[in-house]
Amino acid sequence: MRLDTVDQEYMYSGHVGCPGCGAAIAMRFFLKAIGKRTIMVIPACCWSVIAGPYPQSTLKIPVLHTAFETGGAVATGVRAALDIKGDSETTVVTWAGDGGTFDIGFQALSGAVERNENFLYVCYDNEAYMNTGVQRSSSTPYGAWTTTTPGQEWKRLRKKNIVEALCAHRIPYAATASIAFPEDLVQKAKKAKAMTGSRFIHIFSSCPTGWRMPSEMSVKIARMAVQTNIFPLYEVEEGLRYTINYTPKGYLVNEYFRLQGRFKHLTEGDLASIQEMVNEDWELLRRKAGEYSS
Amino acid sequence: MQQVLEGSHAVSEAVRLARVQVISAYPITPQTHIMERLSEYCADGNMGARFLRVESEHSALAALIGASTSGVRTFTATSSQGLALMHELLHWASGARLPIVMAEVNRAMAPGWNIWADQTDSLAQRDTGWIQLYCEEGQEVLDTTIQSYRLAESVNLPVMVILDAFFLSHTFEPVDVPEQESVDRFLPPYQPKFQLDPENPCAFNQLAPPDVYMEMRYNIQSAMDYALDRFEEVEEEYFSIFGRRYQAVEPVQCEDAEIILVTSGTVTSTSRQVLADLRARGEKVGLLKVKLFRPFPVSLIRRLVSPASKVAVIDRNFSFGASGIFAQEVRAALCNLPGHPPVFGYVAGLGGRDVTTAIIEDIYWRTKNAGIPEQESFWVGISEVSHAIGHC
Ligand SMILES: Cc1ncc(C[n+]2csc(CCOP(=O)(O)OP(=O)(O)O)c2C)c(N)n1
Numbered sequence: 001m002r003l004d005t006v007d008q009e010y011m012y013s014g015h016v017g018c019p020g021c022g023a024a025i026a027m028r029f030f031l032k033a034i035g036k037r038t039i040m041v042i043p044a045c046c047w048s049v050i051a052g053p054y055p056q057s058t059l060k061i062p063v064l065h066t067a068f069e070t071g072g073a074v075a076t077g078v079r080a081a082l083d084i085k086g087d088s089e090t091t092v093v094t095w096a097g098d099g100g101t102f103d104i105g106f107q108a109l110s111g112a113v114e115r116n117e118n119f120l121y122v123c124y125d126n127e128a129y130m131n132t133g134v135q136r137s138s139s140t141p142y143g144a145w146t147t148t149t150p151g152q153e154w155k156r157l158r159k160k161n162i163v164e165a166l167c168a169h170r171i172p173y174a175a176t177a178s179i180a181f182p183e184d185l186v187q188k189a190k191k192a193k194a195m196t197g198s199r200f201i202h203i204f205s206s207c208p209t210g211w212r213m214p215s216e217m218s219v220k221i222a223r224m225a226v227q228t229n230i231f232p233l234y235e236v237e238e239g240l241r242y243t244i245n246y247t248p249k250g251y252l253v254n255e256y257f258r259l260q261g262r263f264k265h266l267t268e269g270d271l272a273s274i275q276e277m278v279n280e281d282w283e284l285l286r287r288k289a290g291e292y293s294s
Numbered sequence: 295m296q297q298v299l300e301g302s303h304a305v306s307e308a309v310r311l312a313r314v315q316v317i318s319a320y321p322i323t324p325q326t327h328i329m330e331r332l333s334e335y336c337a338d339g340n341m342g343a344r345f346l347r348v349e350s351e352h353s354a355l356a357a358l359i360g361a362s363t364s365g366v367r368t369f370t371a372t373s374s375q376g377l378a379l380m381h382e383l384l385h386w387a388s389g390a391r392l393p394i395v396m397a398e399v400n401r402a403m404a405p406g407w408n409i410w411a412d413q414t415d416s417l418a419q420r421d422t423g424w425i426q427l428y429c430e431e432g433q434e435v436l437d438t439t440i441q442s443y444r445l446a447e448s449v450n451l452p453v454m455v456i457l458d459a460f461f462l463s464h465t466f467e468p469v470d471v472p473e474q475e476s477v478d479r480f481l482p483p484y485q486p487k488f489q490l491d492p493e494n495p496c497a498f499n500q501l502a503p504p505d506v507y508m509e510m511r512y513n514i515q516s517a518m519d520y521a522l523d524r525f526e527e528v529e530e531e532y533f534s535i536f537g538r539r540y541q542a543v544e545p546v547q548c549e550d551a552e553i554i555l556v557t558s559g560t561v562t563s564t565s566r567q568v569l570a571d572l573r574a575r576g577e578k579v580g581l582l583k584v585k586l587f588r589p590f591p592v593s594l595i596r597r598l599v600s601p602a603s604k605v606a607v608i609d610r611n612f613s614f615g616a617s618g619i620f621a622q623e624v625r626a627a628l629c630n631l632p633g634h635p636p637v638f639g640y641v642a643g644l645g646g647r648d649v650t651t652a653i654i655e656d657i658y659w660r661t662k663n664a665g666i667p668e669q670e671s672f673w674v675g676i677s678e679v680s681h682a683i684g685h686c
């Protein structure tokens with residue numbers, strides 16, 4: 001597929017993210033799709049730093065940096081103000097990390113989506129609190145080391161399924177996307193932009209620093225997350241109609257885990273049980289998408 | 295037009311007349327009547343505002359931060375627990391230099407649950423960079439709310455209009471509700487100095503390293519200093535149209551007073567009665583009502599109380615480990631003034647307990663009969679307390 005938006009850049013070169021930062025790649029492609037008439041709300045996360053310190057900004061769109069747990073609420077207020085001013089053109093986007101979405105910002109997000117606020121919420125998911133130095137979040141996957149799940153205390157709990165949580169709100173549009181599949185990401189962002197009501201895109205954004213892997217592995221690892229069914233690409237309309245957008249190769253999870261330092265303590269037995277969990281989740285998703293009848 | 299209004303509804307009327315564009319709030323007693331009336335106005339078309347029914351006070355203020363940065367006039371209201379929940383964003387609103395106006399109905403902090411009047415909730419937020427205005431009666435609540443928008447928008451700082459639970463929020467009084475045209479003359483539409491705009495993309499509230507942060511804070515203090523002058527100008531302009539003004543601190547018979555009582559909120563009204571009674575008996579007593587608490591009008595207070603021989607501050611609030619908060623501030627204002635009068639601190643009426651004329655008179659006599667203050671605060675009107683429990 002050809003990317004017809006590839007020429008437009010809404011990010012200046014010179015952001016201050018780590019080398020190989022998946023969140024920076026996610027932003028760059030997302031902005032190509034969403035365009036200039038956008039106001040972006042960024043609660044505390046790595047992107048509060050990546051966007052650059054005063055008086056510089058990496059982004060060519062207006063940005064409102066805000067408190068960690070306020071992504072859903074601040075966007076609600078921006079939208080209300082634009083409506084009162086008669087501006088229906090501008091898209092309001094919240095751009096938050098997994099911590100700001102799954103955890104501390106979940107209440108404000110749930111409130112905004114229940115009210116069906118007319119905005120697009122993007123969570124770039126690097127599976128931990130990276131800004132503060134790799135602490136676990138409820139998005140950290142089963143098996144992962146983080147600085148708060150060290151040694152033998154590695155995380156033995158499953159990753160929260162945020163898309164399902166939002167589907168329970170009957171959100172008009174929810175989708176997953178990946179930095180390794182830019183055409184799919186751009187197409188979903190454009191689709192979401194054209195809709196009204198609450199919309200959610202969950203972007204898998206690898207983090208070489210926090211995942212303990214070389215920076216050039218960022219895109220490869222993100223691609224493997226999709227190919228192994230660990231992070232399937234799908235979308236849900238009205239919280240009910242599921243579409244799987246990409247049929248993965250169905251690789252085994254081992255290689256994905258072996259390439260990342262955050263999983264290096266896992267035994268063959270651990271990997272086998274993780275494979276079972278991944279299979280189970282994938283089958284559940286296929287059933288919801290009507291591709292599998294039990 | 296003269297109407298009999300509950301204090302809460304005096305706020306609501308003022309917000310309607312100020313043509314606020316985005317309102318956001320969460321229910322809490324005793325604030326709720328303010329928001330209920332406003333949501334009716336929005337529903338029946340009496341107001342052209344968007345009313346956001348958010349899921350918490352934290353989100354109420356967060357939403358206004360978004361709306362205000364987008365260049366519209368905003369309002370919220372809360373009390374005690376709700377204000378405490380907003381704490382992080384109180385700093386955010388002032389740091390972002392947003393002219394948000396809030397009505398804060400003073401209610402005691404839990405535990406135990408107590409919905410009655412107590413100023414500790416708003417005073418605990420004194421360092422958050424909000425202008426704070428304490429009101430005494432319904433008319434003042436309405437006038438102050440309208441004035442607050444002029445003040446906030448000219449200095450780019452948020453304003454808290456503060457009224458006592460029940461004694462003011464739920465008490466019906468005759469209130470003159472001005473005509474819309476006169477209010478429009480006093481308060482033109484909001485002209486933001488900066489706002490979110492895709493045609494002119496800017497980053498707001500971004501990372502501020504040590505080489506720039508301190509100047510940003512200094513600017514907030516400059517705005518606070520400016521607000522002292524602006525408050526008086528705004529009052530003069532309001533007076534020229536509506537014939538009412540209140541002053542940052544209102545002195546009553548202070549010129550020849552030997553003892554000056556310092557009050558705020560509804561305790562002031564009761565004190566006015568005590569003042570009249572004592573004066574009739576030949577006592578040289580004066581009253582100083584503090585309305586503007588942030589910025590604290592230091593030089594005004596110095597000038598007004600320095601001729602007296604003693605100052606007695608009545609606090610319906612307390613800072614644990616220190617003293618009543620108005621007393622602290624008055625002491626701090628006077629300490630560099632050579633030969634200033636001693637400051638007696640009295641704590642009364644916490645958690646909605648009545649501060650009666652008898653209590654205020656007792657405060658006067660205690661002050662008169664004492665030489666110097668023997669302790670930082672005297673708790674008046676409390677029953678015998680078991681120290682065994684206090685020390686546990
Ligand atoms: C109320 C509050 N608590 C904690 C913090 C500190 N903090 C800032 S960013 C962050 C983690 C962000 O994690 P996430 O949302 O996943 O974004 P990431 O940094 O991983 O991109 C934390 C804990 C804060 N700013 N505010």
Ligand SMILES: [Mg+2]
Nearest residue numbers: 097098128130
């Ligand atoms: Mg994260």
